[in-house]
Amino acid sequence: MIGVSLLVPVGPDSLVVADLRELILIPTGPVYDGQQPREAAHSVLRGAKEGLPLLRRVALTCTRMRRRKVITHVWATEPMTREAVGHLEYRDPRANVRVLPTMRVLDDLPPQGRLRFLVALQALATSGTAYIEDGVVQPSIPLELAQE
Template sequence: MNTSTALTPLTGTNPARQRRAAPYENWRPPIIGVSLLVPIGADSLVVADLLGGIMIPTGSVHDSQTPEQAALNVLQGPEDGLPLLRRVALAWVQMRRRKVITHVLATAPMTRGEAERLAYHDPRAAVRVLPTMRIVDELPEPGRLRFLVGLQSLATGETAHIEGDVVRPCSPPDLFDFPRTSQPRARK
């Protein structure tokens, strides 16, 4: 038996064996989330402590919800709801099959007493107030950029746009152009 034919790969002979090359962009609807910056005084912020790891309080934005409505479900506590101030950053990254979009919203400054009454939507996590510099040191890399750019935007009054790991002057016009696949069906 000739071993040279057994070891040569089949290339171009069978179209079924050829890999299909298609762009990965937006095969599925995007994942949309919301993160909250809750300042406590001038040098501290609210974080969620989940099993020893800290993170910015975050939740998901469901169909037919605005980011502001979704933010009210991330932290519960005040009877009249969170004092949402404005959007400070909009981050997006193209993953293999879908876009991940994160709205970073900031609240009006709260007191430590008000922060102690907050509860995170995940019961495993505890709400803590930490100094800003400690949060910068302990946040994982993907969240750290959104956190720092969000703080800068909060100070300057502008909305920042982050694509991947790059801060952009504005968001692309087609960022929210995607088909909604989970449309409710009408019953007859």
């Protein structure tokens, strides 16, 4: 199972989130067979006049479950304005797109999501790409997963 998450900064201290009935989520979506993660990232949030200003992949996580492996590519966009974010719609129509302070988002995420979020923010700040395997930050991305 492969998915993408989006880290969308707004100003110096806020992020775009999906608010699904008071459940705060980092915008996330699936990567379908034959689809590139970058392409999938564009379909998570719709409504940007010229498409999402994707910057780069900032993190990759792999989690082994009982019967499958879950791979999540975390993409960051260039900073967006509140006005531009006001036009965005999440792929799940039940959720509203909101802008919240980064620290509030951090407080609302579950532990595994919090780790992915913090590592992705650090990678964005340092121009790196982080790799997390089964909840442990690793020194590098394995070659077979390095392709975007």
